[in-house]
Amino acid sequence: MEKIDTIIVGAGLSGIACAARLVAQNKSVVVLEARSRIGGRILCPAHQIFFADLGPSWFWPMINPEVSALVRYLGLKSYPQFEQGLALFETKAGDVQTVSGCPMEPPAFRLEGGMISLVKGLLIRIGAEFIRLNHPVCEIRRHENGCKVSVGHLDQPPRCTLSASNVILALPPRLAARSILFTPDLPSDLTQAMLKASTWMAGHAKFFALYDKAAWRSMGLSGQAFSQRGPLGEIHDGSGACAVPYGLTGFAGIPALRRKDEKTMSRAILSQLVQLFGPDAAQPLELYYQDWATELFTATEYDKRSCHNHPEFYPPGGKTSIWNNTLHFAGSETAGQFGGYLEGALVSARRAAAAVSE
Ligand SMILES: Cc1cc2nc3c(=O)[nH]c(=O)nc-3n(C[C@H](O)[C@H](O)[C@H](O)COP(=O)(O)OP(=O)(O)OC[C@H]3O[C@@H](n4cnc5c(N)ncnc54)[C@H](O)[C@@H]3O)c2cc1C
DSSP states (O other): OOEEEEEEEOOBHHHHHHHHHHHHTTOOEEEEOSSSSSBTTOOOOEETTEEOOSSOOOBOTTTOHHHHHHHHHHTOOEEEOOOOSEEEEEOTTOOEEEEOOOOOSSOOEEETTOTHHHHHHHHHHHOSTTEESSOOEEEEEEETTEEEEEESOTTSOOSEEEEEEEEEEOSOHHHHHHHOEEESOOOHHHHHHHHHSOOTTTTOEEEEEEESSOHHHHTTEEEEEEESSOSEEEEEEOOBTTBSSEEEEEEEOSOGGGOOOHHHHHHHHHHHHHHHHOGGGGSOSEEEEEEGGGOTTTOOGGGGSOOOSOOOOOSGGGOSEETTTTEEEOSGGGOSSSTTSHHHHHHHHHHHHHHHHO
C-alpha cells in the first residue's frame, strides 16, 4: 500500500492551499478530488480569455488579508466591481423602477482570469502531479499510525485504499458527515455539529450572460438589479476589467426545491433580462447557468432549504483535529473567521497545514 505523509480530501481552494503549504515543507502529499476538475465551488467557464465566475466573484481587500496576500503573491490583477449608474428594482407584479444604486461596503473586487486563477496560480508554483481527480473518498479508518482512506462509492467495493500519517478534510463538514464513513464512529455530537454547519451558497444558483456591448451602461444603468418577481433575485455587472466581454451576472431568487431544469431556467432568465435591460439583452454571446444545489460534491439535501443569512462558522464541535491529531478539519466552513468565504478557506488551510507540521 502506498505510504503518504498527508492525504487531503478535496481540491477546492482550501485543499490546494493546504497542499501548497505542505509541499513547500517537502511533505509527501496526495489530494483526492471527487470531481473531474479542481476548484470546488470556484467554477469559471472560459469564453476566449475571459473566465465567468459561476461560484465566487468577489473578494474584499479591506477585510480579506489572506486572499489579498495570495493575490499579491501570485501577481494577479484585481479590479473593482462596476457600480456606476442607477440600479433597477422589479416588483412582484413585474413593474420595473429605477432606483439609486446600492454600492457594496466595503468595496468588492473581481479578479482578472476569474477566481480560478487563485487555484491555478498555486498549482503552477507547486505542480499538479499529486492531485488525483475522479477520486471520491467514501471511507476513512483510523489505524495505529494514521488513517486509511478508501476511494469509490459506498455501494461498491473500494477502488483503492491509501494510507497516510495525516488526513485533512478540505471539504464542507456537512458534506463529509453525509458522504464519508468514519471508523471508529465519530462522536455523535461532532457528527451533529458537522451536519448543522450549512455549506455557504450550496443552495444557490448563479448565471452569467456575456455581451459584446453593455447596453445598460449607455442607458445610465450600473447593471445592478433586485427583483421580487424572479427568476433572478439579484443581478450585477460582471464585465471584464478592460470591458469586453461585458457581462451581467447574479443569483436566482427561487428556492432550490422550486427551481426548474437548466433549459427552462435559462429561457426564463433571458426573458427577465430583456424585461429589465431591454431587447439587446436577448442575445448574449454566452449564457452560463449553474445550480449548486444539484451538485453532489457541494450540496446535500439539507442545503436545498437555502440559507440567506450568513451563519456563524467555527470548527465543528470546537475541534480542529481528532483521532490523536491525525484527522484534521479544513474547508471554509470550519474557519473561525470569514467562514464560508474564500478568506475562510485560506484561514482554515493555514491552520490545518500548521497542525500537520507540528
Ligand atoms: C454561487 C457562489 C457564490 C459565492 N460567492 C462568493 C464570493 O463572492 N466571495 C467569497 O469569498 N466566497 C464566495 N462563495 C464561497 C466560496 O466559493 C467558498 O468559500 C470556497 O470556494 C470554499 O472552498 P473550500 O475549499 O473550503 O470548499 P469547496 O470549494 O467546496 O471544495 C471542496 C472540494 O472537495 C471535493 N469533494 C467533496 N466531496 C468529496 C469526497 N467525498 N472525496 C473527495 N473530494 C470531495 C469537492 O469536489 C470540492 O472540490 C461563493 C460560493 C458559491 C457557490
